[in-house]
Amino acid sequence: METPGNKRVEAISFDLDNTLVRYERSPGDVLQATFDKHGFEPIFSVEQYYARYDEFAETCDSMNELRSECFAALASENGHESQLGRDIAKAFSNERDQSNVELLSAADRILETLSREYRLAIVTNGAQDAQQQKISAVNLERWIETVVIAGHDTPPKPSPGPFRRVTRSLNAAPATTVHVGDSLETDIAGATAAGLDSVWISEDAPTREFDPTYRVDSLGDLYPSPWSREPEK
CATH class of the missing domain: 1.10.150 (DNA polymerase; domain 1)
Structure with a gap:
């Protein structure tokens, strides 16, 4: 039987804004x-x-x-x-210059490391042109196989639609895909509705309404991955 400490994961999807990148000017x-x-x-x-x-x-x-x-x-x-x-x-x-973005601290290290073991994707809400400019500006294509920009072809997060689309694109099962994001209301709620486990990046405690599978303080804490760690006793 799988436990939170030995779950089989084959794919990871990431939110974009304030999870992988941020504007140099807010x-x-x-x-x-x-x-x-x-x-x-x-x-x-x-x-x-x-x-x-x-x-x-x-x-x-x-x-x-x-x-x-x-x-x-x-x-x-x-x-x-x-x-x-x-x-x-x-x-x-x-x-505003949509390309005036930077990777968050540790993003390149984490993505490079995780891409050796998992298939990686992005699931983001927003206008297609703006989100694609951000992705290209920091060359996320080095690690990311699939991008779903929700709001046009699928409803925006927290709809389960964009998460289902990304698992189909990656040929991965929801049960073996984990979504990483900074928003309880969109990332965690949507991933949960689609049957994915989730990682919430925050130093805060989750609310009763939303229950992420895992919580880490920062993106840099994604390795070693929380689903591969031994559960606390």
Whole structure:
């Protein structure tokens, strides 16, 4: 019988943003720079943008379209003309460089090590053009076999759809695939719904609502892998 300490794993999928890569300038910094540089009133917060991102990612074909529609809606909801939101979105796009990302600490070491033993994939929400630019900017193709950008061909995480697609693409069973991510609400919930074990990267304790199979403090703690360690007694 398999136990958490000797589980057979053949494939690993990873979330992208804040799991493998991060912007060298955060979206909050870029939004504030956009307001400051162009003299715009700060009519919405980056937290409001985050809250609506996945909603617009489902219906928009590009990052520029996503941002334009999202910012227009936020402007209108905050009592301004929707065109002002579109103007801010255009200025934000000029300020933001999607390729201006970097690998998180230990990512190259961990991916290089794990790729020798497992088939690796990415499952990420977002606009296809933006996510692909990030992947290419840090050459994740060195280690990653399959990328699923959820929100177009499949519903976004936490739907089980993108996780099922990645296991089919890797020719791996859900029971022998593990998903790694930093979000309980999207990564852990979606992986669990698709029948995958999960690794939550966080120094916090999980909530009762979401129950990751494993928890590690940082990406660097993925090796030795938690599913191969002897269970604590």
